Amino acid sequence: MLTNENNLPFFQRFLIYQKERFPFFSNGIFLMAFAFSAISYSRVCRGASGFVDWKLFVSAAITTISLFFLLRIVDEFKDREIDAAHRPQLPVPRGLISFRELKWLGWAAIAVQILVNLLFTPRMFGWLLVPQAFLVLMMFNFFVPDWLNRHWVAYVLSHMFFFPAIDMYSSGMDWYMEGPGHAPVGMVFFFAVSYINGLVWEVGRKIRTPENEEFNSYTKMYGLRKAVWIWMGVITLAFAMAVAASSYVNLGWLGAGLLLVIYGSSLLYGILFLRKPTVKLSRLIELASGGWGLLMYLTLGALPMILKWMGY
Known part of the structure; x- marks a missing residue:
């Protein structure tokens, strides 16, 4: 007898969801390389020897992965009407994961970011707020959703600033935590x-x-x-x-x-x-x-x- 996937326990449904929408293994490898490269580039750029303390890299890697996962969740909420109308085969429109569960996953991602930075890099909280605040703006389409939806180029160009916002945080593990306090x-x-x-x-x-x-x-x-x-x-x-x-x-x-x-x-x-x-x-x-x-x-x-x- 086949089991409806929507009736599976939450953890099993979450595994299906992440496989389709945010594969943690492959994305994790890419995003760890992303964080490592940002730190390394900053370090070599300013002529520093060695690498940053391992705690700084762990904080950058975990925070970067959780920020991109949070971006995935933000997009689910932001695009809910479009997905329901045009992409019913996706996990959320087909009922695999509810918006209530996504909300809790989002809060869990934020909790991970706060906990990791509190334990390893409390001085980076200010820089962590940069990508977090940008995610809030993205979720509400910069509070001009109708205008952005009519101007797709502006929509895309504005949302891409999320990438350098995370770079500022990750690279700050070098130039802010172990460097002069400003980026090279x-x-x-x-x-x-x-x-x-x-x-x-x-x-x-x-x-x-x-x-x-x-x-x-x-x-x-x-x-x-x-x-x-x-x-x-x-x-x-x-x-x-x-x-x-x-x-x-x-x-x-x-x-x-x-x-x-x-x-x-x-x-x-x-x-x-x-x-x-x-x-x-x-x-x-x-x-x-x-x-x-x-x-x-x-x-x-x-x-x-x-x-x-x-x-x-």
């Missing part, structure tokens, strides 16, 4: 890269073919070719900004070369999609958007730290 100049480029990478991810995950089109995809809004050109333009801008950021951690031609390989490999899927749009290639563009971000962050943050440890 190179962090401006790192923050800019994070912002643009948010756009790469946002556009890349919403490129579709006619047979798997969705109501809010960029291919539906702008047409197939224009949407792909927008994605390729944004990832090109991210590449240029990443090269600029690499110059502040003395990566030189090595950094530029690695970034070029990552960028070129990602861009190839867009070019192939323009020649022959397929569902498989649309999914590869989405994967490439995340892969570019992960490898780019590791190049900017982890690589210079490793080279420094090796004495180069």
Whole structure:
């Protein structure tokens, strides 16, 4: 006898929900690399030796993961009417998880952030408020929901500031907790890269073919070719900004070369999609958007730290 998944115990339903909407394992790896790279980049950028105290990294990693999970929950509330009307197959519209349960999960994520920072990094509470406050603004669409819904470009551009807001918190584990109290100049480029990478991810995950089109995809809004050109333009801008950021951690031609390989490999899927749009290639563009971000962050943050440890 088949069991209705909506009648399963909460923990089992939560496992299904996170698998579909926020896979903790894969997202956790990406976000730990995100936090590690932000800290490492700041550290190398200002010429400091070694890495930050392990407690600082643990605090940054756990807080970053929980902030992005909180973003997922905020989006569930913010998009509830749209999802119910256009995406009934998603976990919340189909009744797997209730909004009441999501609310408790959100409060649990906030409690984790407060507890971790209270235990390990109490001085970072002020910086933690930056992404938290931004999430509140996002939840209410900056208190101008009708205007933003009519101006989609402004909607997307405003929401992408969440990425550098988290970067400010994570990198602050170095420049604020163990440094001079202000971010090094190179962090401006790192923050800019994070912002643009948010756009790469946002556009890349919403490129579709006619047979798997969705109501809010960029291919539906702008047409197939224009949407792909927008994605390729944004990832090109991210590449240029990443090269600029690499110059502040003395990566030189090595950094530029690695970034070029990552960028070129990602861009190839867009070019192939323009020649022959397929569902498989649309999914590869989405994967490439995340892969570019992960490898780019590791190049900017982890690589210079490793080279420094090796004495180069």
